[in-house]
Amino acid sequence: xxxxxxxxxxxxxxxxxxxxxxxxxxxxxxxTRDRLTVLERTLAAKGLLDLAELDDYxxxxxxxxxxxxxxxxFTAALMQNFSGKQSAKGLT
Amino acid sequence: xxQLGRRFDAYQSFLLGCKSYWSGSLYPQLKIESGDxxxxxxxxxxxxxxxxxxxxxxxxxxxxxxxxxxxGIAPMHEPFRDEFEEWxxxxxxxxxxxxxxxxxxxxxxxxxxxxxxxxxxxxxxLAGVIYDRGSRSMWPGRSKDRGLHGRFNAVVKETCEPHxxxxxxxxxxxSTQPFTxxxxxxxxxxxxxxxxxxxxxxxxxxxxxIQNIGYRQSRAEETPFPPTSFDLVTSTMLLxxxxxxxxxxxxxxxxxxxxxxxxxxxxxxxxxxxPFNRFIHYGHxxxxxxxYMRPLNxxxxxxxxxxxxxxxxxxxxxxxxPNALSPANDSWRFPWVVVVGRKP
Ligand SMILES: C[S@@+](CC[C@H](N)C(=O)[O-])C[C@H]1O[C@@H](n2cnc3c(N)ncnc32)[C@H](O)[C@@H]1O
Numbered sequence: 001x002x003x004x005x006x007x008x009x010x011x012x013x014x015x016x017x018x019x020x021x022x023x024x025x026x027x028x029x030x031x032t033r034d035r036l037t038v039l040e041r042t043l044a045a046k047g048l049l050d051l052a053e054l055d056d057y058x059x060x061x062x063x064x065x066x067x068x069x070x071x072x073x074f075t076a077a078l079m080q081n082f083s084g085k086q087s088a089k090g091l092t
Numbered sequence: 093x094x095q096l097g098r099r100f101d102a103y104q105s106f107l108l109g110c111k112s113y114w115s116g117s118l119y120p121q122l123k124i125e126s127g128d129x130x131x132x133x134x135x136x137x138x139x140x141x142x143x144x145x146x147x148x149x150x151x152x153x154x155x156x157x158x159x160x161x162x163x164g165i166a167p168m169h170e171p172f173r174d175e176f177e178e179w180x181x182x183x184x185x186x187x188x189x190x191x192x193x194x195x196x197x198x199x200x201x202x203x204x205x206x207x208x209x210x211x212x213x214x215x216x217x218l219a220g221v222i223y224d225r226g227s228r229s230m231w232p233g234r235s236k237d238r239g240l241h242g243r244f245n246a247v248v249k250e251t252c253e254p255h256x257x258x259x260x261x262x263x264x265x266x267s268t269q270p271f272t273x274x275x276x277x278x279x280x281x282x283x284x285x286x287x288x289x290x291x292x293x294x295x296x297x298x299x300x301x302i303q304n305i306g307y308r309q310s311r312a313e314e315t316p317f318p319p320t321s322f323d324l325v326t327s328t329m330l331l332x333x334x335x336x337x338x339x340x341x342x343x344x345x346x347x348x349x350x351x352x353x354x355x356x357x358x359x360x361x362x363x364x365x366x367p368f369n370r371f372i373h374y375g376h377x378x379x380x381x382x383x384y385m386r387p388l389n390x391x392x393x394x395x396x397x398x399x400x401x402x403x404x405x406x407x408x409x410x411x412x413x414p415n416a417l418s419p420a421n422d423s424w425r426f427p428w429v430v431v432v433g434r435k436p
Contacts, residue, residue, distance in 0.1 A: 034102035
């Protein structure tokens, strides 16, 4: 395909690319949210899921630990970007 | 219509929500904040209005996402390619569709992927299927398109009662079919340069068992029909896809094709003289890959028709949906117009 540079709408073209990513992520989030809703409805219709049970769900102590570890790993990977530090010794 | 799956529906619905915000909230906000913007200010990257920068960005990229991207219309048809191609290539009754291998699309058309549809309306065997889906999926608020042609035909009816209609740039038949309903006694012919669109048009006409319709591959500028073959030569959203030279050739061809007393009637876009309206409209052309939108607006279409021999020329605002022209409607809209000329 013949490739042409995309139009730029912000003073700094970096913002165009970042906002593009935000819109793509938002779209993907919406598709996933929708999927979840459909999943819930389908399971509930089959009597396999009680929606109130989802909202009132209380993890047992073991699950609590697993969830906390998962949350920490997720947020650490996300927030690391704000540190401005290298992950491996490299050129500066 | 074939379902492309829940992910596709959810994604397009997300885009529709964004687009509704863009046309119903961001556009009025921009008009209030920066109503003095004018065509010279189109380059958003040099604008001092952040609202305009996002307005412009979203206008381009929501449309890009509609066609391309993970759940875009084009890629989501790929898994069903064979099925669609077989459907398009089914045998049809004689005279419903006639193709012409010598009719190549003009360079001005293949140079740009119109509406950001990858490959444009000619570039792929599924282009008609994709274009049809695109015309349905994303218009905020109203089910714009199906009602649009009925409203246009009502304007036509106020002008004439045609028996032999030629629809130039008929696409996948969305403008052509409604003529068969509103003018059931007329013979209706649609021409287009896009084979994938014409096939879609012919196959759907056959499925719906429409008798008074025929499709033919031809350029609008130079058609194979003998002089005085029609009493109405019309187009819908064609002129703004052509450079002025091609528009002049098309007007001349329409004159040749019409019998005396026949009409040429076109539905298209012309922004009025308000600088902000032009700024919005020319910017739309730039951002939506429609390079001839602005030249059409800047040429004198009335004089062009007059030079071809047409009389009683009228260019009138067109209300594409109920209350679209009401002052209470502050949403973005196309500057629709109907252009009429009569062959003496
Ligand atoms: C925006 S579409 C409109 C289609 C249809 N009239 C409708 O209202 O849905 C414009 C159509 O014009 C066709 N077209 C562009 N240039 C043309 C030309 N020079 N001759 C014939 N058709 C042309 C394109 O292939 C496309 O299908």
